[in-house]
Amino acid sequence: MEFALAVRVENEPGVLARVASLVSRRGFNIESLAVGPTEDASVSRITLVCKGDERDRERLRRQLEKLVEVLEAWHVPGESSVRRELALVRVRADPGRRAELLQVAGIFRSRVVHVDRSALVLETTGDPEKIQAWLEVLRDFGIEEVARTGIVALDRERRAVPQAEFESREEAAF
Amino acid sequence: MRANAAAQLLRCLEEEGVEVIFGYPGGAVLPIYDALVDAPIRHVLVRHEQGAVHAADGYARASGRVGVCLATSGPGATNLVTGLATAYMDSVPVVAITGQVARPLVGSDAFQEADVVGITRATTKHNYAVTRPAELPRVVHEAFHLARSGRPGPVLIDLPKDVTLADGPFPHPQAPPSRRGYRPRLEPDPAEVEAAAAALAGAQRPVVMVGGGIIHGGAAGELRRFLETTGFPAVSTLMGLGALPADDPRHLGLVGMHGTYAANRAVSQADLVLGLGLRFDDRVTGNASRFAPRARIVHVDIDPSEIGKNVRADVAVLGDLIRVLPRLLERLLAVWAASGRPDPAPWWEALRSWQAHQGWDLHTPMELGGEEGRPLRPQGVIQQVARVAGPEAIVATDVGQHQMWTALLFPFRRPRQLITSGGLGTMGYGLPAAIGAQMAEPERPVWLVTGDGSFQMNVQEMATAVNYGLPLRVVIVDNRSLGMVRQWQELFHQARYSAVMLEPLPDWVRLAEAYGWQGWKVERAAELEPALAALAEARGPALVDVVVDAQENVFPMVPAGAALDEVLLENPGGRSPRPAQASPRRAGVGQPAG
Ligand SMILES: Cc1cc2nc3c(=O)[nH]c(=O)nc-3n(C[C@H](O)[C@H](O)[C@H](O)COP(=O)(O)OP(=O)(O)OC[C@H]3O[C@@H](n4cnc5c(N)ncnc54)[C@H](O)[C@@H]3O)c2cc1C
Numbered sequence: 113m114e115f116a117l118a119v120r121v122e123n124e125p126g127v128l129a130r131v132a133s134l135v136s137r138r139g140f141n142i143e144s145l146a147v148g149p150t151e152d153a154s155v156s157r158i159t160l161v162c163k164g165d166e167r168d169r170e171r172l173r174r175q176l177e178k179l180v181e182v183l184e185a186w187h188v189p190g191e192s193s194v195r196r197e198l199a200l201v202r203v204r205a206d207p208g209r210r211a212e213l214l215q216v217a218g219i220f221r222s223r224v225v226h227v228d229r230s231a232l233v234l235e236t237t238g239d240p241e242k243i244q245a246w247l248e249v250l251r252d253f254g255i256e257e258v259a260r261t262g263i264v265a266l267d268r269e270r271r272a273v274p275q276a277e278f279e280s281r282e283e284a285a286f
Numbered sequence: 287m288r289a290n291a292a293a294q295l296l297r298c299l300e301e302e303g304v305e306v307i308f309g310y311p312g313g314a315v316l317p318i319y320d321a322l323v324d325a326p327i328r329h330v331l332v333r334h335e336q337g338a339v340h341a342a343d344g345y346a347r348a349s350g351r352v353g354v355c356l357a358t359s360g361p362g363a364t365n366l367v368t369g370l371a372t373a374y375m376d377s378v379p380v381v382a383i384t385g386q387v388a389r390p391l392v393g394s395d396a397f398q399e400a401d402v403v404g405i406t407r408a409t410t411k412h413n414y415a416v417t418r419p420a421e422l423p424r425v426v427h428e429a430f431h432l433a434r435s436g437r438p439g440p441v442l443i444d445l446p447k448d449v450t451l452a453d454g455p456f457p458h459p460q461a462p463p464s465r466r467g468y469r470p471r472l473e474p475d476p477a478e479v480e481a482a483a484a485a486l487a488g489a490q491r492p493v494v495m496v497g498g499g500i501i502h503g504g505a506a507g508e509l510r511r512f513l514e515t516t517g518f519p520a521v522s523t524l525m526g527l528g529a530l531p532a533d534d535p536r537h538l539g540l541v542g543m544h545g546t547y548a549a550n551r552a553v554s555q556a557d558l559v560l561g562l563g564l565r566f567d568d569r570v571t572g573n574a575s576r577f578a579p580r581a582r583i584v585h586v587d588i589d590p591s592e593i594g595k596n597v598r599a600d601v602a603v604l605g606d607l608i609r610v611l612p613r614l615l616e617r618l619l620a621v622w623a624a625s626g627r628p629d630p631a632p633w634w635e636a637l638r639s640w641q642a643h644q645g646w647d648l649h650t651p652m653e654l655g656g657e658e659g660r661p662l663r664p665q666g667v668i669q670q671v672a673r674v675a676g677p678e679a680i681v682a683t684d685v686g687q688h689q690m691w692t693a694l695l696f697p698f699r700r701p702r703q704l705i706t707s708g709g710l711g712t713m714g715y716g717l718p719a720a721i722g723a724q725m726a727e728p729e730r731p732v733w734l735v736t737g738d739g740s741f742q743m744n745v746q747e748m749a750t751a752v753n754y755g756l757p758l759r760v761v762i763v764d765n766r767s768l769g770m771v772r773q774w775q776e777l778f779h780q781a782r783y784s785a786v787m788l789e790p791l792p793d794w795v796r797l798a799e800a801y802g803w804q805g806w807k808v809e810r811a812a813e814l815e816p817a818l819a820a821l822a823e824a825r826g827p828a829l830v831d832v833v834v835d836a837q838e839n840v841f842p843m844v845p846a847g848a849a850l851d852e853v854l855l856e857n858p859g860g861r862s863p864r865p866a867q868a869s870p871r872r873a874g875v876g877q878p879a880g
């Protein structure tokens with residue numbers, strides 16, 4: 113079963129390498145990984161998708177939280193979150209099928225971001241299933257190249273932050 | 287006195303209370319060695335960087351203080367890796383400082399460049415590449431804090447040469463350091479304590495598993511009070527040995543692969559296991575899916591990632607043992623006072639019968655052999671060593687059969703008395719670790735029980751011991767082979783011996799003399815006592831080479847993958863542990879004794 117973890121980390125050099133190497137050292141394959149800045153300039157956010165059961169997920173989450181640069185890692189369940197991925201695809205657009213291709217692009221709400229004689233570059237955003245379906249359809253036209261961002265996930269509602277209660281009990285200083 | 291970052295580094299170390307650094311010089315750390323000339327910190331020149339990190343580790347284990355080592359870039363730094371992994375596995379507070387090529391050269395495959403931060407990421411609690419001289423004081427302060435707080439562990443600081451040559455200012459770090467991503471939970475949640483107390487209160491067959499966390503956390507006193515008040519029986523992991531005196535009547539001994547019959551039986555039959563600061567290593571649990579099948583498991587640990595990692599935890603208490611144990615005891619007594627406690631007598635009756643079943647324990651004099659042409663037997667030898675070393679001694683070991691016999695037969699009485707590589711099982715650890723322990727505890731005798739294989743892995747540190755006048759007492763349990771591997775080949779590979787015979791071996795006595803040690807060889811029982819007495823009296827470092835039976839195996843043994851109650855108590859075919867003057871045991875040969 114795939115699961116997504118959101119990880120808030122210090123925006124410092126080497127943090128991504130630390131997170132990635134921890135994941136593989138603990139025996140997980142990274143299915144998808146996306147990193148970017150957040151509302152707080154000192155914090156980056158990593159969305160990590162791996163495979164495993166509930167126990168694996170919790171094991172990995174706790175290992176991640178052990179890293180000094182990880183501020184928080186939590187599970188983002190599919191049901192209660194929004195998941196999006198952006199994909200860019202260069203598709204062959206033979207004159208005979210160009211119209212058909214544009215129609216398909218419209219159905220999937222993808223934007224045409226580049227056009228030339230032989231190909232189009234399309235952009236689409238969606239949950240991973242939608243992207244997959246979209247690529248299936250495009251395959252028929254002849255995909256030249258694909259670039260995907262990896263999944264980002266956001267809880268639909270503000271999470272009850274267990275962190276606050278946690279912090280009040282632990283030592284302020286050492 | 288220089289005013290550069292290298293000098294500042296040493297001032298920072300002083301502020302952290304560092305008295306001694308174990309190190310080895312080279313190009314990238316020349317500025318640090320230059321600054322050492324003026325610094326009050328003592329530097330111990332080891333003969334291999336692996337010796338430096340093991341010595342820092344031994345220093346830390348013996349004293350509870352942070353051990354420090356220093357190595358140059360490239361090969362110096364990569365030579366630290368095994369020692370860092372050793373310290374990481376056993377949660378030992380070490381700070382390692384490595385040189386690095388100058389910042390403009392980083393990434394260019396410069397002379398003696400290695401990506402040490404990358405290489406040691408998985409073998410340290412945290413590591414740093416210092417890129418700005420001004421951040422050095424903060425990094426050092428934080429590194430020591432990380433190394434010794436929460437679950438301790440090694441921390442590495444990589445210092446480019448040009449950084450160490452840079453001038454200040456060096457802003458003083460804020461004390462105490464605060465990292466928002468690092469907040470060990472020390473104080474337990476009262477609800478978790480209550481749940482643990484409730485589980486314990488109703489137990490009819492409880493057993494306490496004492497782990498290394500009791501020693502790391504300095505909670506041996508709290509443990510003793512807990513056990514004295516509750517009367518619960520206890521077993522120890524290898525890393526927990528010494529937390530509870532061996533002669534405590536509630537102590538059933540070592541648990542796990544080479545644990546006592548009673549300890550393993552107790553865990554298998556218990557209806558409640560209270561795990562205190564242990565990580566349920568596979569050497570401890572045997573087949574994890576069949577571990578403590580009848581028990582609810584209460585796990586107390588400071589590291590949330592250990593909870594439920596290897597075995598399920600029915601109740602978890604997160605926190606520092608020194609704070610958890612008194613609270614847990616208080617709550618448990620309150621529950622008992624309110625609702626009564628189960629009668630412990632039937633459980634103790636069973637435990638005592640299992641103790642008797644093994645036929646020997648560490649208080650039983652074991653057969654020594656070494657007479658009438660028969661070889662000396664290592665178990666009897668270790669007991670003799672324990673008698674001569676006495677209760678004040680610190681005992682280091684290497685890895686193998688001699689390590690397990692020491693764990694089983696040495697009456698450890700206090701925390702930090704046994705210095706041994708458990709989690710990584712690093713051969714070659716013993717001698718440099720003993721050096722570190724002796725530096726930390728100059729007043730205590732430091733003994734090393736080693737094997738002829740392990741001792742050769744860092745034998746060069748004999749020179750260090752002489753150099754600094756460290757009166758180490760080394761006993762080589764000389765079986766001319768890699769005994770522990772030979773044992774596995776005999777038991778699990780149909781005695782198809784492969785690459786386990788070590789001959790030709792050096793003449794240990796002459797090697798001792800070559801290094802400026804004293805040395806004696808023992809082949810017969812009558813020679814043992816005088817040689818050990820001479821060893822105990824020797825003014826400088828000395829060794830005794832005790833030639834023992836090469837066929838001897840370590841028992842009890844739970845074969846890898848078996849459950850804890852599927853134990854071999856003696857050799858299916860060969861020699862077996864024997865109390866002196868007792869008849870050979872008959873029961874249980876080669877079959878599950880459960
Ligand atoms: C040849 C060989 C054979 C071996 N056979 C055996 C065997 O038969 N039996 C055996 O037991 N071992 C054996 N070992 C050792 C084994 O591999 C492990 O090293 C050992 O079992 C680990 O013990 P531990 O979990 O108690 O301690 P550690 O590995 O030191 O773990 C300590 C635990 O305590 C926690 N902790 C630390 N500080 C605190 C604190 N202040 N408060 C709360 N928790 C804290 C940590 O988070 C960690 O979970 C063998 C090793 C070798 C080399």
Ligand SMILES: Cc1ncc(C[n+]2csc(CCOP(=O)(O)OP(=O)(O)O)c2C)c(N)n1
Binds near residue numbers: 687736740
């Ligand atoms: C560095 C390292 N290499 C290999 C091993 C595997 N190993 C475990 S015990 C052992 C034999 C140790 O032999 P010796 O030191 O003579 O001790 P003995 O078992 O004979 O008492 C070996 C090779 C190890 N633990 N460490």
